[in-house]
Amino acid sequence: MNHRHSFLKEMRSILFRIFSAYLLIVSLCQPTATADNVFMSGATIRINPGTFVTTFQDVLVENGGMLTIDGSLILKYNFTNQNPVADLGKGTIVFSGTSPQSIVGQNILGKLVVNNPAGLDLLGNTVLYNELGLLNGTIRLGANNLTLGNQSTISGNPSASAMVVATGSGELRKSFSGTGSFTFPVGDESGKAEFTPVTVSFTTGNFATENYAGVTLKPTGYPGYSGNSLNRTWSLTQSGISGFKVDALFQYAAGDNTGNENELYCTQVEPDQLVSYNPSNVGLHQLSASGLGSFGTFTGITRIKTDITLEAGWNLFSSYVTPVDQDLKDDFQSVINKGTLKKVMDENSKTIENAGTFGGWKNNIGKLTSYEGYKVNVTAASTLSLEGLPVRLPIGIILNKGWNIISYPTASAQDAKVLLQTCIDEGRLNKVMDESGKTLENFGAFGGWKNSIGNFTPSHGYKVNVTENCVLTIPEKGTYSAVVVPEVLPGTYFKPIFVGNGTDHMNIHLVNLQSSGLRPGDEIGVFDGEYCVGSVTVGSEQITGGWVSIAASSNDELNEIPDGFTTGHPVSLQLVREGQTFLVNAAIVSGSETFEKNGSMFAQVNSLVLTDIQSNEEMAQFKCFPNPFTQEMTIEVQNPEKAEITEEICNLSGQHIKSLFKGINNGSLVLKWNGQNESGQPVAPGVYLCKVNGQTKQVIYQGNKGEH
Known part of the structure; x- marks a missing residue:
């Protein structure tokens, strides 16, 4: 009896499932005025496990209607769910039409399979519990997110003809239960379809119950850099994952490269300034970044090299290259090793200089930044070599009230006055100076704003004084001034006592x-x-x-x-x-x-x-040569009769500097002065008086430039 009872019970269950499926199939295949299958509010439909239902019409679940899929629903047309959020069960929805299909609404699914060469448009945020099947055709996200649960996997044959197109604002997202790897099967259909997946591998991290890592991409080069780069960017985001380290691998198409692929480096271009990671794997067309502690936007960019010439003395320096190592002391290490670096200073008077026995070279500035310029003093002409990534342009440099030392972080020269015209128009610009003391300044009634700088040029810094805070925007390409600034000829008689450009003019x-x-x-x-x-x-x-x-x-x-x-x-x-x-x-x-x-x-x-200036030049009966002099000057005194001679060097104020001779002389007297005082110390270069028995001549000591 018990066996017969169990058998009859099982048969009734099977017959009920068959009858339910029959009714659903009949319902889905009935022609209507709108040619749609509509599940009205209050209706409850379930596709049982093991049951396959195919529809050749659009399916609409009205708000308040319920469709539970524990088996499989095979759609040849579109699916629309009007419920705010609908959990459609743990079963499978298969889109297998021949023309473009769409899934509309906020849906939670067990498994989604695309087997339609015309593809599927996601017109609402969708969550998958289990599996994404990519058999044939693409899923176009548009502005909507497709989120895969932490148990979700990818099946099928992901490729350029079976992938997720995430080129809009919608992300392909994946939840993680812990560390591990996942490959996002993403690509684009702009022109030729390209499959360019991203693999992330979390090695450490704290994963909240609700978390995800997300991917979007764009089949274009990174804006703000016109050099050799990759025509593709990937943006990675995350939520609910903290304290993580992750490795990222980016697959690009061979045609994405616009230059020498051997020179590409994986580069994070957002959210901050460019950060360079590993060189490209040319054979596999892959970029990689190891040990990431944050996400952003990545692409392939070529590192560039620049050699910056530093004159003996003071220079104003900046860089249009963000070095791989941004520690400013490390950047200057070659100049330190050469023994020519004396001091580096920023606008706040923080320095890099040698503390000697108290710790050697100390870096109180920190990192080289793309918006700051620096004062650099070297004892001899030197070359600073930097290798890294170009600064992202345009860049807005904040000018604080008072004096600023700014960078000029681009490789092309631009008209200084045009760049600062906005600050001029706002009445905030007071003065601009370059390293040699040339200015952009308002001459008022004598000609208004005069630009003796001409163009801002690469690798130089500039001093800018403003009356109120404002912003200077440096574009990638701007206006070049072809106006020839009249050359200021240095003096040949008056020799300044400073070396090179000078400073704080x-x-x-x-x-x-x-x-x-x-x-x-x-x-x-x-x-x-x-x-x-x-x-x-x-x-x-x-x-x-x-x-x-x-x-x-x-x-x-x-x-x-x-x-x-x-x-x-x-x-x-x-x-x-x-x-x-x-x-x-x-x-x-x-x-x-x-x-x-x-x-x-x-x-x-x-x-x-x-x-x-009374120097009795014509009356003086002695000669001084060479004049000016750098190391030694000869003084010839003509004294035909025996007489007492007093010869000395004084400054222009008449103060005694050096006694050359005092005594009796008959005939010619030849003396030397080597530019030293009574203590044997070199005097400062400048104008001095050579006195012989009250007669004077002006002499100019130019000095040994390397000592001053």
């Missing part, structure tokens, strides 16, 4: 030159006492233009001997014309009358009213 702007009486060939020196701190030879172009600027350098206090002006000391001007030296009386129009770091003085001069 004060600009002496002489204006209204047409009425000054100055002539082409006149040489003007700027003096702090006896020290020449800047000079210029006036040219015809300056006379015609009506102005000339002299950059006077400040004392950098790196040596005991001054190599520039001292702040607060009075500014004095001297002029040499036809071998005769004069003091120049300047009428200050605006600016400081005393020396000021980074300051400006606008002045008018009248060379028709000059004060001769």
Whole structure:
């Protein structure tokens, strides 16, 4: 009896399932006015395990209707679910039509299979418990996410003809229960279909109950870099995963490469500045990044190399390359090893310099950044070589009120005034200076904004002073100034005491030159006492233009001997014309009358009213040669009768520097001066007086440049 009862019970169950499937098939195949199968609100339909139901019409589940799929639903047309969120069971939905199909609504499925060469459009966020079957055709995500559960796998034959197209804002997402690997079968259909999957391998991490890693891609090169790169980017995101380390592998198509594939490096381009990882695997067309602690956007970019020339003395330096190693001390290590680096300084006076026995070279600046410039002092001409990735452009550089040292992080020159025109129009720009003291500055009634810098050029830094905070935007390509800036000729008689460019200049702007009486060939020196701190030879172009600027350098206090002006000391001007030296009386129009770091003085001069510097040149019965001199000068005294001779060197203030001779002499007397004082120490380069029995001659000691 028990066996017969069990048999009858099982037969009733089988007959019920067959009858239910029959009714569903009949329902799905009935022609209607809309040619759709509609499950109205309140209706409950279930496809039992082991049951296969095929429909040749659209399927619509209205809000309030319920469809549970524990077996398989095979669709030849579209599926729409109007419920806010619907769990459709642990069964399988197969899209196997011949024209494009769509799945609409917020759906939770057990298994999704695509076997339609025309593909499937995802028109709502969809979650899979178990399996994604890619047999034939693509799944186009558009703006919607397809999320695979932590038990989900990929089946079928993922390829360019069977993949997930994630080129919109919608992501292919995968949940993880712990560490492990997963390959996202993604690609694009832009033009030729390309299968470019991404594999992520979590080696450590904390995984929340609800977590995912997501992927999108774009079949285009990375914007902001026009060099050799890859026409493909992948963006990885995550939620609910913390403290992780992950390796990422990116498969690209051979046709994605736009240059030399051997020079490609896997590069993270978002969210921060570019970070370079492993070189490309050319044979497999793969990029890889190991040990990632965060996600972002990745592509392949070629590293570039640049050699930056540093002059002896001070330089303003920046880089359009983000080095692989961004530690600024490491970047300068070759210059340190050469023994020529003296100091690196940022705009906040933080430094890299040698602390000697107190710890050697110390880096108080940190990393090289793409928006900052740096002051660099070297004892001899040097080359700084950097290798890395180009700075992402455009870049917005924040200018803080006051002085800034900014970078110019692009490989092409651009007009300085055009770049800063917005700050000018806003009334916020005060002054711009390059490393040699040339300026972009407002001359007011004497010509408005004048640009003696011309173009910002690669690898240089610039000092910018603003009255209020503002932003300077550096584009990848901008306006190049073809205007030739009149060359400022250095002086030959007045030799400044600084080496190279100098630093923290004060600009002496002489204006209204047409009425000054100055002539082409006149040489003007700027003096702090006896020290020449800047000079210029006036040219015809300056006379015609009506102005000339002299950059006077400040004392950098790196040596005991001054190599520039001292702040607060009075500014004095001297002029040499036809071998005769004069003091120049300047009428200050605006600016400081005393020396000021980074300051400006606008002045008018009248060379028709000059004060001769009394040196009794014509009366002096002795010769000084060579004059100027660098190492040693010869003084010849003609004394036909026996007499007492006193010969000494003084500064322009008359202070004693060096006694050369004191005693009785009859006939010619030949003496030498090597530029040293009584203590045997080198004096600062500058103008001195050679005195013989009250007669004087001006002599110019240029000094050994390498010692100052």
